[in-house]
Amino acid sequence: MSTIAIILVVIIAFFAGLEGILDQFQIHQPLVSATLIGLVTGHLTAGIILGGTLQMIALGWANIGAAVAPDVALASVASSIIMVKGGDFSGTGISVAVATAIPLAVAGLFLTMVVRTIAVGLTHGADAAAKEGKFRTIESLHLFGLLLQGLRIAIPAAILIAVPAAAVKSALTSMPEWLTGGMAIGGGMVVAVGYALVINMMATREVWPFFAIGFALAAVSQLTLIALGAIGVAIALIYINLSKMGGNGGGSNGGGSNGGDPVGDILNEY
């Protein structure tokens, strides 16, 4: 990697770290960060494919309550760096990069916890500043906490870059086929965990039939994801309107769900 590329990758890693906690622009999502790293290192297409592959695995990763998911920001950044330094941009290279990044993503959880613990001290600093009405201090403390979150990804990324490319390459090429092939197979299955997390959150007796419909229709390979999305929205709208008619007698305002359903609006935009 050239010096400029290295600096840009570390900057991207920093922003991925910020976003990993803020969860706003979604720069930390594999689709975005792997694509960006691919772009600045001159391997755009491989970056996009890597991003898509990892995104599929990470779809259901979200920190809800006590459930902790692997650190998606570190997974995206680390797998992109590993791929670029390994120099294998084929399908196997990509799936090996993804699989090797996952243990790192798990280790990344530890870093997140450290930063969140340090931030407890910042809160007490903010309390003291509040007594004096010092806005600027509170703002700085807050942004300092955010800065730490950025470094949480940027520093590991810099370390990964500093490891000589030859070492990464030889480590990756010395992996036997049973290992790399097996990791690719594991990568195909591991998405199930993400989906299971999500399903457990949403499943109620009332919505299980919709799961069955979705599964059966998905087996029809001619239906694209967009077509299936349209069917899903239609079914949801029909169900809500019908259940209202049942409950309140036909005349109730079923129209409200049309304008207010953000998910419906999103899918209409496709």
Place this chain on the structure above:
Amino acid sequence: MAAEKIELTQKDRLSVAWRSQFLQGSWNYERMQNVGWAYAMIPAIKKLYKSKEDRASALKRHLEFFNTHPYVASPIIGVTLALEEERANGAPIDDTAIQGVKVGMMGPLAGIGDPVFWFTVRPILGALGASLAMTGNILGPILFFVLWNVIRMAFLWYTQEFGYKAGSAITQDLSGGLLKDITKGASILGMFILAVLVERWVSIKFILELPAKKLAKGAYINFPNGPVSGEQLQKILGEQASGLSLTKVVPNTLQANLDSLIPGLMGLLLTFLAMWLLKKKVSPIVMIIGIFIFGIAMHAFHIM
């Protein structure tokens, strides 16, 4: 006496909305999003309160525990802005009332934000983007990024405005029908799409060969020994066209048998297993590592 009413302008509210994006910046284990919340409120506090004492007590009030989904914090911010504005103009709204509104709204709203954003919109946009990206199409990431942020920013701003205008009445409104419809609609669509994703993207392929199937007489073409006459050839070609097998035995794989039930069945079972393990409090991380080890083992034994 009736001094001029202090009002938060649209510019003030925009500034709060912008800052609300940094809500989780200094997330900590003690009071979670509290500093981020205070950070977002600062432009409003500056505008509404002028004395050092008032400012200090406002900051203290907004450094209390707070935690919710980062996007649905916006309507809560809106309501709080309205309450603070009233208070600054002399309305008898005490600290407990403001804290009560914050705490009262953050729980139920987090219960909406998580399924709607993390479990419906992001998986759907992510899957759409990822399926394009996996073919190397740059539209995948762009579509994901643009659509997500348009939806997100619109949501942040309009729900904050909604909260601001509705003031304290919002708590009642939110328990009303519209919100219920949105959550129910999202979970129906979410379950539907999840099933699609399980079927399409959990990939389990067995390469294990089962003993070849012997076909019954009449299910394969009986080739005569020796040279074939034109008439026999015609018969053979006719048989082949009608779908008879060329050999007495057909190769038989485990995968083909499973697919004849319904494609994606093993993926579904694996998902159910993972759900069951999650309910048994097995950490998802342990499962992820376990699946990789399982995949390597199965591949080493030529089963997958």
